[in-house]
Amino acid sequence: MADESLIKRNKLIIIAVVSGLSGIYLSPYFPALAAIGAIVAVVWGADAIRRVAAYGLGTGVPSIGQLALGMGIVASMFGLAIVGSVPLAGPVVALVTASVFGLITGLFAQHVIKMNIPVMISGMTEIAAAGSLIIVGFGSAAAGSYVFGTFVQNIFSSGIVLVIFWMGAMSILHPFNATLGPDEKQKRTLFLAVSTGAVTMTIIGVAATMILGSAGIITMVIGIVLWLVFYKKFWDEVYKDAASVVGTGLIPKTEA
Amino acid sequence: MAEFLLLDPSMLMNVLLIAISGTLICIGVHFVPVGGAPAAMAQATGIGTGTVELAAGSGLVGLVTASYMYANVPDASMALVLAAGAMGSMILIASAMLLGGLVYAYGVGVPFASAQVKRDPITGDTQEDYMSKGTQGHGIPTVSYVSGLIGAALGGTGGSLIYFVLIGLYSGVSSAVISSNAAAIAGMFAMGVYYVNAVIPSYGVGGTIEGFHDRKFKRVLPKDTLTSFIISLIAGILAILIAGGM
Amino acid sequence: MVLDLTMSLAVLSLMGVLATIAGALEDLESDVGSQSNPNSQVQLAPQMSFLHRIYNKAISGEPVSNGFSAVVSGIVTVVLLDSNVYAITSIAIGALVGALILGIFATTSFAGRVSSMTRFKQPLYMDIMRYTTPTIIAHNFIMNFCLVALAYIQYAILGHPFSIPFLALIWGIAAGAVGSSVGDVHYGAERQFQNSEFGAGLNTSLSGQIVRKAESGLRNSIDNVWFCAKFGGPATGIGLGLTVVLSNWPTTVIGYNWTAVLVGFGIVVLMAIIHRIVEVNIRNAYGPYKDHNGKEEAAA
Numbered sequence: 112m113a114d115e116s117l118i119k120r121n122k123l124i125i126i127a128v129v130s131g132l133s134g135i136y137l138s139p140y141f142p143a144l145a146a147i148g149a150i151v152a153v154v155w156g157a158d159a160i161r162r163v164a165a166y167g168l169g170t171g172v173p174s175i176g177q178l179a180l181g182m183g184i185v186a187s188m189f190g191l192a193i194v195g196s197v198p199l200a201g202p203v204v205a206l207v208t209a210s211v212f213g214l215i216t217g218l219f220a221q222h223v224i225k226m227n228i229p230v231m232i233s234g235m236t237e238i239a240a241a242g243s244l245i246i247v248g249f250g251s252a253a254a255g256s257y258v259f260g261t262f263v264q265n266i267f268s269s270g271i272v273l274v275i276f277w278m279g280a281m282s283i284l285h286p287f288n289a290t291l292g293p294d295e296k297q298k299r300t301l302f303l304a305v306s307t308g309a310v311t312m313t314i315i316g317v318a319a320t321m322i323l324g325s326a327g328i329i330t331m332v333i334g335i336v337l338w339l340v341f342y343k344k345f346w347d348e349v350y351k352d353a354a355s356v357v358g359t360g361l362i363p364k365t366e367a
Numbered sequence: 368m369a370e371f372l373l374l375d376p377s378m379l380m381n382v383l384l385i386a387i388s389g390t391l392i393c394i395g396v397h398f399v400p401v402g403g404a405p406a407a408m409a410q411a412t413g414i415g416t417g418t419v420e421l422a423a424g425s426g427l428v429g430l431v432t433a434s435y436m437y438a439n440v441p442d443a444s445m446a447l448v449l450a451a452g453a454m455g456s457m458i459l460i461a462s463a464m465l466l467g468g469l470v471y472a473y474g475v476g477v478p479f480a481s482a483q484v485k486r487d488p489i490t491g492d493t494q495e496d497y498m499s500k501g502t503q504g505h506g507i508p509t510v511s512y513v514s515g516l517i518g519a520a521l522g523g524t525g526g527s528l529i530y531f532v533l534i535g536l537y538s539g540v541s542s543a544v545i546s547s548n549a550a551a552i553a554g555m556f557a558m559g560v561y562y563v564n565a566v567i568p569s570y571g572v573g574g575t576i577e578g579f580h581d582r583k584f585k586r587v588l589p590k591d592t593l594t595s596f597i598i599s600l601i602a603g604i605l606a607i608l609i610a611g612g613m
Numbered sequence: 614m615v616l617d618l619t620m621s622l623a624v625l626s627l628m629g630v631l632a633t634i635a636g637a638l639e640d641l642e643s644d645v646g647s648q649s650n651p652n653s654q655v656q657l658a659p660q661m662s663f664l665h666r667i668y669n670k671a672i673s674g675e676p677v678s679n680g681f682s683a684v685v686s687g688i689v690t691v692v693l694l695d696s697n698v699y700a701i702t703s704i705a706i707g708a709l710v711g712a713l714i715l716g717i718f719a720t721t722s723f724a725g726r727v728s729s730m731t732r733f734k735q736p737l738y739m740d741i742m743r744y745t746t747p748t749i750i751a752h753n754f755i756m757n758f759c760l761v762a763l764a765y766i767q768y769a770i771l772g773h774p775f776s777i778p779f780l781a782l783i784w785g786i787a788a789g790a791v792g793s794s795v796g797d798v799h800y801g802a803e804r805q806f807q808n809s810e811f812g813a814g815l816n817t818s819l820s821g822q823i824v825r826k827a828e829s830g831l832r833n834s835i836d837n838v839w840f841c842a843k844f845g846g847p848a849t850g851i852g853l854g855l856t857v858v859l860s861n862w863p864t865t866v867i868g869y870n871w872t873a874v875l876v877g878f879g880i881v882v883l884m885a886i887i888h889r890i891v892e893v894n895i896r897n898a899y900g901p902y903k904d905h906n907g908k909e910e911a912a913a
Contacts, residue, residue: 168570170403170417170418170419170569170570170573170574171417171419171574171673171674172673173419173673173674173677174417174419174566174569174570175566177419177562177565177566177677178562178563178566178567180559180562181558181559181560181561181562181563181566182559182563182602184555184556184559185556185559185560185602185605185606186605188552188556188605188606188609189605189606189608189609192608192609193608193609208605212601212602212605215597215598215601216563216567216598219567219593219594219597219598220567220570220594223590223593223594224567224570224571224587224590224591224594225590226570259544260542260544263544263545263548263552264544264548267548267551267552267555268547268548268551268776269688269691269695269776269778270551270687270688270691270775270776270777270778270779271688271778272551272555273555273684273687273688273776273778273779273782274684274685274687274688274778276555276558276559277680277681277684277782278681278684278685280677281673281677281678281681281718284673284677285672285673285718285721285722288671288672288673288722289671289672289718289721289722289725289726290725290726290728290729291656291671291725291726291729292656292726292729292730293729293730293732294728294729294730294731294732295729296729299725299728299729300725303721303725306721307718307721310714310717310718314685314688314689314710314714317688317689317692317710318688318691318692320692321691321692321695342717342721345721345724345725346724348728349724349725349727349728349737352728352729352731353724353727353728353731353736353737354727354730354731354732354733354734354735354736354737355734355736355737356736356737356739357736357737357738357739358738358739358740359738359739359740360736360738361831362664362665362666362825362831363664363734363736403650404650404651404652404653404654404801406650406798407649407650407651407793407797407798407801407802408650408651408654408801408802408805408806408814408815408820409798409801409802409813409814409815410802410814410815410817410820414794415650415793415794415797415798415801415802416649416650416674416675416790416793416794416797417650417674417793419674420674420675420676420677420786420789420790420793421790421793421794423676423786423790424676424786424787424789424790424791425787425790427783427786427787428783428787428856428860430783431767431773431775431780431783431860432860432861432864434773434774434775435771435773435774435864436864436869437774438772438773438774439864439869440869440870447870447871447874450871450874451864451874451877454860454863454874454877454878454881455860455877457877457878457881458855458856458859458860458877458880458881459787459790459791459856459860461880461881461884461885462791462851462852462853462855462856462859462884463790463791463794463795463852463856464794464888465852465855465884465887465888465891466791466795466848466849466851466852466855467794467795467798467852468888468891468892469848469891470795470796470798470799470844470845470848471798471802472891472892472894472895473844474798474799474802474803474844474845474848475798475799475802475803475812475814476811476812476813476899477802477812477813477814477899478892478895478896478899478901479892479895479896490889492892492896493901496901496902497896497901497902498902499813499814499816499902500813500816500902501814501815501816501817501818501819502813502814502815502816502817503817504814505802505814506892507888508892509885509888509889509892512885512888512889513885516881516885550774550775551774551775551776551779554774554775554779555779
């Protein structure tokens with residue numbers, strides 16, 4: 112599966128980290144950019160899950176998405192809070208903390224629980240890091256800021272953080288889970304990742320109208336447009352890859 | 368800031384409590400008898416669902432009851448909040464297993480049987496004769512039911528313990544942002560730590576376990592517990608430093 | 614808000630009713646799409662050359678997907694409440710948005726899973742897609758409505774410290790957990806393998822050989838929900854309703870103290886006893902598969 116990948120892992124990591132962080136830093140001026148950066152992080156996370164979960168986890172694919180965001184939420188809040196008077200460092204500290212947290216979890220999963228997945232350690236690190244970018248990215252798109260005080264005040268009291276936590280997990284676990292099978296292709300999975308990320312962005316936009324007013328509507332509209340484009344692209348791939356797409360019909364004859 | 372130095376004994380205690388609660392959740396997950404997809408086909412003993420899902424469902428209902436108890440009793444004692452959490456969690460799992468058992472009994476028409484033991488360690492019923500051909504047991508025998516209740520109690524206690532520690536800490540800090548949103552932050556973190564500790568043992572048990580009588584139980588428990596303890600310890604340090612960060 | 618005992622019990626029973634409806638609809642929604650654990654058989658069947666016309670809604674486990682639709686409904690409801698829309702309208706619109714989003718995820722998982730099994734020649738039936746997806750959305754709408762209403766009652770009337778999306782998420786996860794433990798069994802162990810003998814678990818060698826023909830014509834997912842609505846769905850509803858009522862009843866009646874918690878534990882013990890009675894009854898009623906000499910009985 113990994114041999115026919117279109118986007119190489121290292122390239123994807125660099126793109127995701129750069130666009131994720133720059134989106135977050137631009138969020139006070141244009142919140143929608145933070146959400147777009149988070150969508151790139153979703154693609155990264157989905158690709159990392161794709162690489163790890165292809166080995167079989169023993170339980171469902173969804174668990175790893177939840178693990179990622181569970182680690183991500185604790186690490187991200189720590190990162191944003193600990194920097195105190197230098198909020199500019201917050202998102203970077205959050206990302207680094209999440210990566211270290213993921214690395215430790217990966218080491219334990221591989222060497223103590225003995226899961227025997229060769230890419231477990233790097234995969235877990237990437238997934239946790241992507242989780243942190245997703246939380247801070249979508250969070251600052253909704254709050255209009257990445258400074259801890261504003262961030263917490265805006266997204267915790269109304270419960271937006273729960274939407275980020277859960278939809279973020281869904282958007283990284285769904286692409287691979289939904290295309291699981293022997294003929295899974297990276298292109299189709301990643302198109303789906305953009306599409307699920309865009310759905311999340313749309314809902315974050317709706318939620319952001321409570322806090323940011325019209326800026327939230329902009330986020331929502333961009334989210335819908337992105338979703339339409341990539342949902343269509345995903346379906347194009349489905350039409351191309353499926354054995355046959357039929358309007359209706361009987362079950363074809365097989366040997367059984 | 369000084370009061371939040373990690374070396375302060377009360378802070379160390381809090382970190383330790385969070386690590387313990389994560390470990391409790393992890394141990395609790397091992398007790399919950401989940402058979403995964405095969406159990407849903409009456410092909411293996413246990414509840415027909417995934418490890419993480421059931422543990423989380425019950426633990427979070429425990430979190431709802433525990434947080435409501437905390438909100439309603441001024442200066443609630445730790446034991447009372449934890450017991451409320453354990454109660455909510457056990458009631459979910461008890462009714463899910465009771466109704467699930469009814470479906471096995473009357474919808475599918477199979478007696479409950481375990482493939483791991485010859486006789487039910489609690490009731491002494493023979494299991495092998497009641498096992499349908501080509502299966503690894505089916506339904507929820509009494510030993511699995513009791514094991515599930517123990518698991519839910521541990522999980523509910525663990526989840527409420529994180530909440531209890533964090534809300535006590537966050538509502539007392541000078542930062543208005545944290546103290547006014549203490550319930551939301553503590554609840555969110557409790558959920559995050561809960562999920563991490565529910566997923567880790569599910570990787571350890573490989574998705575299915577029958578309960579404490581399963582041979583797998585003894586084999587995987589120590590290493591999963593160690594992992595959970597360390598991971599929760601880190602999460603606890605991070606969560607507590609947040610209170611001092613502002 | 615402080616309520617007297619009569620009002621508290623009225624509110625509690627309303628919560629119980631909402632949870633019961635939500636639980637029943639949650640299970641039926643998962644059966645329409647063949648979600649969660651029975652999905653493994655729908656996924657496996659084409660590999661065993663059993664091509665079928667059944668929806669393959671592999672969104673994720675039920676707790677995750679139902680928590681997801683409930684939390685989306687919850688946040689949309691909060692946004693509308695924030696702009697002073699009536700509560701009931703907000704909840705209805707919120708539930709609709711949540712259900713539509715779930716519908717989108719359902720279509721992508723059906724299309725994605727089928728197009729990832731090209732080598733088994735499973736066709737993607739677009740008519741199944743077109744008429745099953747709205748059914749999923751409809752079932753999910755009712756569940757979202759009930760759960761967000763439940764969360765609203767807890768938040769606004771009972772003064773729970775968690776926000777509406779948080780409570781909706783937790784009840785969504787709980788509904789999924791109960792649904793996949795209770796109702797799925799009826800679909801997975803009975804409906805999918807209705808042609809094998811009643812009263813036996815699924816023999817491992819029959820895995821993947823699901824029933825593909827209906828009472829008339831080829832079986833589709835709507836036929837499955839018709840069957841499961843007779844037992845699996847209502848049983849799930851009772852399971853979730855019991856959870857909500859019994860986890861709140863002791864504290865509502867007795868107060869927030871140790872006695873209430875102990876009564877709660879007493880309820881748990883009572884349920885364990887009922888479970889044991891059921892176990893003994895069915896063992897006596899059905900008897901062993903083998904007689905004492907280890908010989909297979911003729912019927913089995």
